[in-house]
Amino acid sequence: MENRSYTSEMYVIRMFEMLLFAVLCFGSLFIESSLFIDSRTTPKWYLSIFGCLALFLVVASDFLLSKNEEKPILWSNELRSAFFIILISCSLQALYGIIQFFGILSAFDVFRVTGSFENPAGFSTCLCAGFPFCLYFFKDKNLKLKYTAIVSGFIIILAVVLSASRTGIICLAIVCSIALFNRIRAHYKKKMLILLLILIPLLFISLYFLKKDSADGRILVWHCSLDMVKDKLEPF
Numbered sequence: 001m002e003n004r005s006y007t008s009e010m011y012v013i014r015m016f017e018m019l020l021f022a023v024l025c026f027g028s029l030f031i032e033s034s035l036f037i038d039s040r041t042t043p044k045w046y047l048s049i050f051g052c053l054a055l056f057l058v059v060a061s062d063f064l065l066s067k068n069e070e071k072p073i074l075w076s077n078e079l080r081s082a083f084f085i086i087l088i089s090c091s092l093q094a095l096y097g098i099i100q101f102f103g104i105l106s107a108f109d110v111f112r113v114t115g116s117f118e119n120p121a122g123f124s125t126c127l128c129a130g131f132p133f134c135l136y137f138f139k140d141k142n143l144k145l146k147y148t149a150i151v152s153g154f155i156i157i158l159a160v161v162l163s164a165s166r167t168g169i170i171c172l173a174i175v176c177s178i179a180l181f182n183r184i185r186a187h188y189k190k191k192m193l194i195l196l197l198i199l200i201p202l203l204f205i206s207l208y209f210l211k212k213d214s215a216d217g218r219i220l221v222w223h224c225s226l227d228m229v230k231d232k233l234e235p236f
Contacts, residue, residue: 013062018081020058024051025089029126030116040118083133090130091152094159097123101162113163124168127156131172135179166207173203
C-alpha cells in the first residue's frame with residue numbers, strides 16, 4: 001500500500017510540474033497586461049521570474065521525495081515532455097507572427113511582424129531559442145512527434161524570415177549549420193566547411209541590403225564609438 005501511495009503522489013507531482021512549466025512557457029511568450037506601462041514586456045518578466053521560482057520549489061521537492069531508482073526515469077520523461085511544451089509554445093508564437101504578416105492581426109507599432117512582443121528582435125529571439133528543440137525530435141522514433149517537429153521547424157523558420165530580423169536569420173543559419181555538420185559523414189565535413197565559407201559572406205551581404213538604412217545607421221554608431229575610444233586613449 002505504501003508503495004502504491006508513493007507512486008500515485010509522485011505522479012500527481014510530476015503532472016503538476018508539467019502544468020506549471022506549460023503555464024511558464026506560454027505565459028512568458030504570450031501574456032500581456034494593461035496594468036503595466038510596458039504592457040507587453042513587463043508582464044512576461046514578472047511571470048517568468050515568479051514562475052521559475054515556483055517551478056524550482058516543486059521540482060526540488062519532487063527530487064527529494066522520489067526514490068533513487070526512480071530519478072533517472074523521472075527526469076528523462078519530464079525533460080522530454082518539457083522539450084515538447086517548448087516546441088509547441090514556440091510554434092504557436094511563430095504562427096502568431098505569420099498571421100500578422102498577412103494582415104489578419106496587427107503587429108506592434110510600425111513593424112509588420114512582432115508576435116506578442118514589441119519588436120521583431122524579441123519575437124525572433126524566442127523562436128531561435130526554441131528551434132533546437134525541433135531538431136531534438138527530428139530523430140525521434142515516434143513518427144507523430146517527428147512529423148510535428150518537422151512542421152514546427154518549418155513554421156519557425158518561415159516566421160523568422162518573414163519578420164526580417166537579421167539577427168534571427170543569422171542565429172537560425174548557425175543552428176542549422178551546426179546540426180547539419182554533426183549529422184553528415186566525416187568525409188563530407190571538409191566540403192561543407194568550404195561551402196559555408198562561401199555562403200556566409202553572401203548571407204551577410206544579403207542581410208545588409210535587406211535593411212540598408214538600418215545597417216548604415218549601426219555602422220555609423222560603431223564608427224563614432226571607435227572614434228570616441230581613440231580620443232579617450234590618445235593621452236596614453
